[in-house]
Structure formats: structure tokens, C-alpha cells
Amino acid sequence: MPEPIATVIPLPQPALLPVDGTAALFPVRRVYCVGRNYADHAIEMGHDPNREPPFFFQKNPDNLLSQGNDFPYPPLSADVHYEVECVLALKSGGANIPAEKALDCVYGYAVGIDFTRRDLQGEAKKAGRPWEVGKAFEYSAPVSVIAPVERIGHASSGAIWLDLNGKRVQDGNLDQMIWKIPEIIAELSKLFVLAPGDVIMTGTPAGVGAVRKGDSIACGVEGVGTLSLSVV
Numbered sequence: 001m002p003e004p005i006a007t008v009i010p011l012p013q014p015a016l017l018p019v020d021g022t023a024a025l026f027p028v029r030r031v032y033c034v035g036r037n038y039a040d041h042a043i044e045m046g047h048d049p050n051r052e053p054p055f056f057f058q059k060n061p062d063n064l065l066s067q068g069n070d071f072p073y074p075p076l077s078a079d080v081h082y083e084v085e086c087v088l089a090l091k092s093g094g095a096n097i098p099a100e101k102a103l104d105c106v107y108g109y110a111v112g113i114d115f116t117r118r119d120l121q122g123e124a125k126k127a128g129r130p131w132e133v134g135k136a137f138e139y140s141a142p143v144s145v146i147a148p149v150e151r152i153g154h155a156s157s158g159a160i161w162l163d164l165n166g167k168r169v170q171d172g173n174l175d176q177m178i179w180k181i182p183e184i185i186a187e188l189s190k191l192f193v194l195a196p197g198d199v200i201m202t203g204t205p206a207g208v209g210a211v212r213k214g215d216s217i218a219c220g221v222e223g224v225g226t227l228s229l230s231v232v
């Protein structure tokens with residue numbers, strides 16, 4: 001038995017996500033997100049949908065909220081938006097990964113929501129400040145059970161949707177991504193050294209909007225899975 005690590009304060013617990021078909025969990029190292037990766041969402045946010053280089057931001061591993069938990073409405077915002085996204089879970093990484101080898105890094109796929117304090121993000125954008133207050137808050141990243149590639153294959157097309165209180169408000173397809181999944185991994189690995197446990201949220205289609213306490217959300221990615229929760 002190895003000696004337990006001596007720490008001066010209690011060791012923080014790692015973020016862990018459930019995996020379909022096994023009791024073993026997926027440990028999360030970093031959470032990357034892609035901005036404006038569907039043209040119709042870029043347009044609704046007032047941006048040029050042409051293919052500019054992708055840009056990235058991060059959430060924190062402990063912002064993840066596992067399936068089965070409700071989303072607590074966060075403080076200091078009156079405009080929290082849902083964004084349904086296809087989520088990648090990496091089993092390997094590296095720097096400067098070629099796009100044609102990028103899918104080899106993917107352990108599995110999941111459905112996630114990139115909850116955003118849009119009012120705080122808007123103020124940050126206007127002031128040229130970082131986005132963390134708008135994006136990386138507690139419970140801001142609900143994620144479904146991970147579906148391993150060995151069970152579902154790779155996700156490149158298929159419906160991505162979100163229902164708010166039973167009404168379809170986001171209705172896109174993975175094939176509408178401006179930067180495809182292998183390209184996202186390749187571009188991200190130019191900026192950061194990717195590693196096992198990294199999670200990537202790949203952007204949202206059009207139709208984002210505000211939630212209120214009491215709302216119920218159901219969302220999914222065809223061939224990957226579904227996620228449902230209430231706003232409490």
C-alpha cells in the first residue's frame with residue numbers, strides 16, 4: 001500500500017462523471033468550451049458567422065453537475081441562459097495533435113448544458129474583461145452520463161436539441177458545427193497540452209434563451225444520450 005499523501009488541508013475531491021455500461025467513473029482534469037461554433041448561434045449573438053479561427057474559454061471541473069441533479073439558479077444574475085452542447089471526454093492528449101489523429105483521443109461523448117450568466121458575460125465583453133463570471137460559476141455545466149466510443153462510435157452528425165417546459169427551443173444538428181470535432185481538438189492542442197480527463201464542450205446551436213426557477217429542461221444529442229433537469 002502506498003503512503004497516503006499528507007496534506008495541510010483536506011484534499012479536494014476530484015470531479016467524476018458516470019459512464020454508461022460501467023460502475024467505473026471518468027475523472028475530469030480540465031473543462032474547455034468552444035465559443036460560437038454554430039453559424040446560426042453566432043448570428044443570433046450579433047457576430048459574423050464566417051469561419052474565423054475558433055476561440056476557447058474554460059469552466060472548472062467542479063462546475064460540472066452530474067445527471068440526476070437539479071440546477072440551482074446562481075446568484076448575481078437576472079439573465080441565465082441555457083446552451084445545449086455535445087461534450088467530448090478525452091482518454092489521451094498531447095500538443096499539436098493532427099486533425100486526422102484527433103478522434104483517437106476521444107473516450108466518449110455526452111450531452112451538456114453551458115449555463116451562462118448572460119448579463120455578466122455581456123458586461124465582461126463590453127469592458128474587455130475575462131468571461132469567468134459569466135461562464136465558470138457553481139453547477140454551470142450539467143453533463144449526462146458519458147457514452148463510450150466503443151459503444152456508440154463517433155458523433156459527427158445527428159440532432160442536437162433542447163426543450164424548455166416541453167417546447168422545443170433549440171433544434172440543430174452536429175453537422176452544422178463551423179469547426180468539426182477533430183478540428184476543435186487539433187486547434188485546442190495548439191494552445192494547450194491536452195491530457196486524459198479533459199472535457200470539451202463543443203458549442204451550441206441557435207435558440208438560446210433565459211431560464212427561471214421552476215423551469216424544466218430536457219435536451220439531447222442523437223446517438224449520444226439525453227439529459228433532463230429542473231431549475232431550482
Ligand code: MN
Nearest residue numbers: 083114203204
Ligand atoms: Mn457555449
